[in-house]
Amino acid sequence: xxxxxxADFYRxxxxxxxxxxxxxxxxxxxxxxxxxxxxxxxxxxxAQLQIGAMTAEDFQKFSFDGTVGYCAAIAAAxxxxxxxxxxxxxxxxxxxxxxxxxxxxxxxxxxxxxVCVYLATQLVVFVCGSIGFGWExxxxxxxxxxxxxxxxxxxxxxxxxxxxxxxxxxxxxxxIVSIVLLFTLSLVMSLLTVAQVYxxxxxxxxxxxxxxxxxxxGQVTLLMGGSHDYWIMSAFSCAWILLSVFVFSRGFQRRDLx
Amino acid sequence: MEQESVLRTFSLxxxxxxxxxxxxxxMNIGRGEIYGFVGRNGxxxxxxxxxxxxxxxxxxxxFELFGCPDADPKEYLVRRRLGAIIEAPAVYPxxxxxxxxxxxxxxxGVTDTSVIPRLLERVGLAYTGKKKAKDFSLGMRQRLGIAxxxxxxxxxxxxxxxVNGLDPQGIVEVRELLKSLNREEGITxxxxxxxxxxxxxxxxxxxxxxxxRLLQEISASELEHACRKSVTLYVDKIAxxxxxxxxxxxxxxxxxxxxxxxxxxxxxxxxxxxxxxxAGIDLLRVIENDVDLERYFIDLVGRSAQ
Numbered sequence: 001x002x003x004x005x006x007a008d009f010y011r012x013x014x015x016x017x018x019x020x021x022x023x024x025x026x027x028x029x030x031x032x033x034x035x036x037x038x039x040x041x042x043x044x045x046x047a048q049l050q051i052g053a054m055t056a057e058d059f060q061k062f063s064f065d066g067t068v069g070y071c072a073a074i075a076a077a078x079x080x081x082x083x084x085x086x087x088x089x090x091x092x093x094x095x096x097x098x099x100x101x102x103x104x105x106x107x108x109x110x111x112x113x114x115v116c117v118y119l120a121t122q123l124v125v126f127v128c129g130s131i132g133f134g135w136e137x138x139x140x141x142x143x144x145x146x147x148x149x150x151x152x153x154x155x156x157x158x159x160x161x162x163x164x165x166x167x168x169x170x171x172x173x174x175x176i177v178s179i180v181l182l183f184t185l186s187l188v189m190s191l192l193t194v195a196q197v198y199x200x201x202x203x204x205x206x207x208x209x210x211x212x213x214x215x216x217x218g219q220v221t222l223l224m225g226g227s228h229d230y231w232i233m234s235a236f237s238c239a240w241i242l243l244s245v246f247v248f249s250r251g252f253q254r255r256d257l258x
Numbered sequence: 259m260e261q262e263s264v265l266r267t268f269s270l271x272x273x274x275x276x277x278x279x280x281x282x283x284x285m286n287i288g289r290g291e292i293y294g295f296v297g298r299n300g301x302x303x304x305x306x307x308x309x310x311x312x313x314x315x316x317x318x319x320x321f322e323l324f325g326c327p328d329a330d331p332k333e334y335l336v337r338r339r340l341g342a343i344i345e346a347p348a349v350y351p352x353x354x355x356x357x358x359x360x361x362x363x364x365x366x367g368v369t370d371t372s373v374i375p376r377l378l379e380r381v382g383l384a385y386t387g388k389k390k391a392k393d394f395s396l397g398m399r400q401r402l403g404i405a406x407x408x409x410x411x412x413x414x415x416x417x418x419x420x421v422n423g424l425d426p427q428g429i430v431e432v433r434e435l436l437k438s439l440n441r442e443e444g445i446t447x448x449x450x451x452x453x454x455x456x457x458x459x460x461x462x463x464x465x466x467x468x469x470x471r472l473l474q475e476i477s478a479s480e481l482e483h484a485c486r487k488s489v490t491l492y493v494d495k496i497a498x499x500x501x502x503x504x505x506x507x508x509x510x511x512x513x514x515x516x517x518x519x520x521x522x523x524x525x526x527x528x529x530x531x532x533x534x535x536x537a538g539i540d541l542l543r544v545i546e547n548d549v550d551l552e553r554y555f556i557d558l559v560g561r562s563a564q
Contacts, residue, residue, distance in 0.1 A: 007365035011350065014357070087348030092365055094311040094344065095410060096337030256314040 004097055004105035012109050017078045018116075021071045025117040028067055029124035033059065037132050056129030057138040060146060063125050064223040066186065068150075069157045069216055072114035073178035076161035079113070080106050081171035090257055103166055103249040110165075111158030111241075118154035122147060145230035149223060152237035157216050159241040163248035169258070185217035193221065216240065261288035264414050264446045265310060269319035272305050272470075279305045281470035282319060287448055287463070292440050294461030295450035296555055302470040303450040304418050307344050311416060312337060324414075338366075341412030343420055347403020351392035355383045355402050358391055359409060366410040377405040382431060396423030404432065408439070415439070417449045421456060429453070433460050458551040468559050485554055488522045490514070492543035493534060502537035506530070520547070 012018055040054050083089050083106075092102050129135075135143070161178050168174040192208045209229070212218035219233045227233075265287040272280040280302040287293045297303045308314045310321060312334055321328050326336045350358055359374045378384045381401040386394070391402060400423055407415060415436075421429045433456060439445045451457045457464075464481055466473040476484070493499065496516050503511050503521070506529065510522040521530070531541045 003365055003367040007361055010361055010364050014353070086350050087346055088350065088361075088365075090313060090344070091342070091348035091362075091406070093313055093334075094337060094342040094416075095340055095366055096334050097365065098334050254315075257308075 001101045001105060004092065004101055005108060008105050008109040009112075011083075012079065012113070015079070017075065018113055021075055021113060022116050022120050025067050025071055026120040026124065029063060029121040030128065032062070032065070033124055033128045033132060036062070040133075053136070054133050055138060056125065056133045056135045057143060059129040059133055060122075060125045060143060061224055061226055063121050064150060064153075064220045066182065066217065066220050067121060068114060068118045068154045069182050069220065070179070071117040072110065072154070072157035073161045073164075073175070073182060075113040075117075076110045076158070076165040077171050077174040077178060079110055080162065080165035081169060081174050084169045085171065093257060099253040100249055103162075103252050104245065106166060107159055107162040107244060107249075110162045111155050114154045114158035114161075115151065118150055122150070142228065142230075145228075146223060149219070149230040149233045149237070152234040153216055153219050153223075156237035156240040159244035160216065163244045163251075166252045167248065167255070182217055185215050186221075189215070189218045189221045193225075261290075263287065263322065263325070264289050264291075265321065265323055265448065267306070267310075267319065267321040270306065270309060270316060270321055271318035272302075272309055272314065273317040278317075278470045280309065283467070283470070283472045284319075285465050285472055285475060287446060289446055290440070290444055292436065292447040292449065292460055292462045294457040294464045295448065295467065296454060296457060296464055296551070297450070297467035298559075299452065301467045303467055304345060305470075306467070307342075307416055307418050307448070307450065311340070311342055311344055313344065338410065339413045340416060341407035341410060341414070342416040342418075343400075343403045343407055344416065344418045347399055348406060349391045349394075349399050349402055351390065353391055354388055355386045355391065355394075355405075358402055359405060362406045362409045368409055373409060373411075377408055380408075380435065381405045382428075397425060397428045400424055401428070401432070404435070411443075412445065414446045415448065417447065419451055420449060421451060421453060429456060436460060454551045454555060464551075466555060466558055468562055471562075473558055473562050481551065481554065485550060486522055487524060488520050488547045489525075489527075489530070490518060490520050490545045490547060491530065491534075491541060492518050492545075494540040494542060496539075498537040498539055499534075502533040502539060505536065506533045517542075 036054060036059060089102060093099060164178050165174040168177055189212065192211060196204055196208045209222070212222040212227070213229065213232050213236045216237070219237070222229065222233065263286055265285070267283055267285050269282040269284055270280055271278060271282055283302070283306060295303050305314070309316050310323065316328070323333065324336045324339060326333050350361060353361065355378055356374055359377060360371060363371055363374065375384065378386070381404055383398060383401055383405065386398070391399065394402065400420065404417070404420060407417070421432050424432060436447055436449070437460065440447055449457070449460065462478045463475065464478070465475050494517070496513055496519065499513065499519055506525065508521055508523045508525070511519055513519045527544055530544070534541050
């Protein structure tokens, strides 16, 4: 397993996509920060009084915009399907690297990229947010818990998209499945949130919350909306990671490789 | 004493949609052999290699690799003694040849990277420097794949069409490389190729496969015996033929019919004609038979189809 990790990280650190994804996530976060700064600066005093001043905590909530999920999907597709296409995975199986170890090594590498992307966005939140907005009135516990929930969410996204890429083999198929999944879940979550306003029933509220906890894209919406269920969400993220390790990996262990 | 087996298959079978791609194949590759796997495209060569390599699951039968049965849950560990190229060499296009082998070293847990320059030298890629593998020719990729297969100092090499895409000089170089690996380092080689002439210069044992079924396993010496040069003689009568052969000192011959016989010896036709005339036989026609591996394979496939 250690050998495989060394080999995968050797390849990862020599891959342009890794630096591009982290760089793009960082630049998007900076751009978002600049836009929020502009909105705050040019907003009318009346509106500012009504809504309240924007804080770094608000900026942290808005940073959960799904970028990490898309980056994890792209990273998994390029890193894993690229290895399939080059014959690397086939060669590892041929030379006695266990299939489970191969899967786990890929999962760790993709999760690492996903976490790096997340940390790049959070770097902007904590550095620029502190300078530009300040943490006035923010609870340190909430900020830390939200950060941790985001971290688990990034890891879960890495684990889920690793499974999709390991099972789909082809870059195009993996990308299509991952992006369609992300779009669909976002769409469903948005529709449920709108429906929640109109239905207004307690039971439906719970349904939306549970659906939100269950899926990484649902969690993004909940975190953005200011939900405080950080540890429930983290637990569901861990469940996705465990599902990938113990269940989806079996699919890879059983499949015939071309 | 029985030769130690590196690979033994027992009725190994692979079905695709109920159709056998490999059909009850039982073969044996002994330590130190160069086993040439001969068959047409789609005959089942690659499928069998892929099953042995753990890439695809069998539908029936079984195999033992270094004495370890495939049903053993830790069977994949014995594959660490393998080096293989199946279908296409594993090459990372954005890496140089050196980086590709470094990657292979890391994945295989090989800590001594001093093997890399030696291997690149051995396969003729030492000069490639910073050139990326995506800019390599097919032949160069093939050589890089062979070098990668050798990184872990394997005891058993599985090579599926290793000379594909190589120029004539490259083919000779790979042949010599495999021979020297077999001779000097005792590596057992399981190689398939559709260039039968090439395989005949390399292999010490042959397996012929057609439509998933192993038709025959034969050693190189047996094949050489079966493919030895001969002449078919058409005569007016066969009586006295044995006397003529005795007079010539020829022991290896067979009578085919009342008017023909096959002689396995390299003799001048004039000598044959004189000896036969002395025995009172008229020589009517002479046909030279030169059976090579290709001819042997075609005949074998033809016989199996009947």
